[in-house]
Amino acid sequence: MQICHVQSETAKLIPCHQPVMVEEVLKLLNVKVDKIYIDATVGEGGHAEAILEAGGNVIGIDQDEAVIERARVRLAPYKDRVRLVHANFRFLKSILSRQDFPDRVCGIMADVGVSSYQLEAPERGFSFQLDSPLDMRMDGRSRLTAADLVNDLKDEELAGIFREYGEERAARKIARLIVASRSREGKITTTSQLVRVITTAVGFRPGSRIHPATRIFQALRIAVNDELEALKEFLDQAPEGLAPGGRLLVISFQSLEDRIVKHTFKAWERENWAAVLTKKPLRPVEHEVRNNPRCRSAKLRAVEIYSTPL
Ligand SMILES: C[S@@+](CC[C@H](N)C(=O)[O-])C[C@H]1O[C@@H](n2cnc3c(N)ncnc32)[C@H](O)[C@@H]1O
Structure with a gap:
């Protein structure tokens, strides 16, 4: 669509x-x-x-x-x-x-x-600070959304994206928890749902200046928009x-x-x-x-x- x-x-x-x-x-x-x-x-x-x-x-x-x-x-x-x-x-x-x-x-x-x-528009899904649909497409004519990646990829494919585009050290752990969460509770369709899974996986790292969802959101955005x-x-x-x-x-x-x-x-x-x-x-x-x-x-x-x- x-x-x-x-x-x-x-x-x-x-x-x-x-x-x-x-x-x-x-x-x-x-x-x-x-x-x-x-x-x-x-x-x-x-x-x-x-x-x-x-x-x-x-x-x-x-x-x-x-x-x-x-x-x-x-x-x-x-x-x-x-x-x-x-x-x-x-x-x-x-x-x-x-x-x-x-x-x-x-x-x-x-x-x-x-x-x-793009970051502040509530319908776009680029920011982990807003509760939005997990979209992240810059061009509305393209088909692939962040929700498609999060819900359809295998855990090793997701981990690859998080590692390559987010340089995220906990890529595997986060990917595994996403897959576990979607088979337990159904599709992850909003940014807030995804943030909850990420923070459950890695918590807030002591001393870290950046939110644990930052790298994952960056990685998904890069992948969605190639x-x-x-x-x-x-x-x-x-x-x-x-x-x-x-x-x-x-x-x-x-x-x-x-x-x-x-x-x-x-x-x-x-x-x-x-x-x-x-x-x-x-x-x-x-x-x-x-x-x-x-x-x-x-x-x-x-x-x-x-x-x-x-
Ligand atoms: C940081 S903003 C640019 C702000 C702009 N220089 C200004 O002063 O308002 C980046 C923009 O690049 C666009 N963009 C990113 N990748 C693009 C691409 N591959 N082709 C065309 N536009 C792209 C985004 O949609 C976004 O509007």
Whole structure:
């Protein structure tokens, strides 16, 4: 069944996502007046708005229909300087081939992960702090939900996901308890049910700064949205969309994604057609973290393309 995500009345009241490291993004993108920039994860349009304010034009892509609707409202004053596309950035090449501008673009950015809206919308199931259906799909057109994984996979398959995408040490124990719980009490369909099973399995670890459900929710979200493969496919296609001198920026929020970006950029540099602009990733400064604690794990990496990829 395909369900398109639309905003509930409660969700409409959620405040806008605060874009992270905006100054650093503008500086690294080197925004020029009237040039075109791709924001491959336009979200609620925070970075896109900053690029538009700096004089650039934006093509904004996002796979979440409800989020794009929020961007549409926010960016309406910029009229035809912005175009929004509801799609997965893993199809970047085909998205760009359908646009009517002749040249390659000057900059592409992706701010991967979840938006505040997705985390706070009660119907989406991304947060272990809300009682929601176990969904976690960013794109309502896709079929697989977190509930499907939690209820249909064998314990070793679940453990694999928790280990690989959540780097969770207690992966096996949690997976076994999930399977035991669903055969004893029936399907696990809500975030609260899942949190109960996780905390029964591992308790609250003394001294741990993070909630025991954090890694499991991250792992399920990555699996449901095939996030790491989508990122790799996007990175494969981005250089071809850039003019010489064009820049690609990626902001990531967890080590698995950051590792992919770091190794990809380094490989391009070794092949002699790109230069890494951030030898170490940029991190948000202290006062930004104080004002927006969600940005604390952000890492920004950038690369400049100086010739066509091999
Ligand atoms: C951190 S938010 C971006 C926030 C945005 N920069 C802003 O200022 O509002 C991440 C966004 O990326 C989108 N996203 C994640 N993976 C995607 C993918 N593979 N293709 C398209 N959009 C994706 C999510 O739906 C979410 O809206």
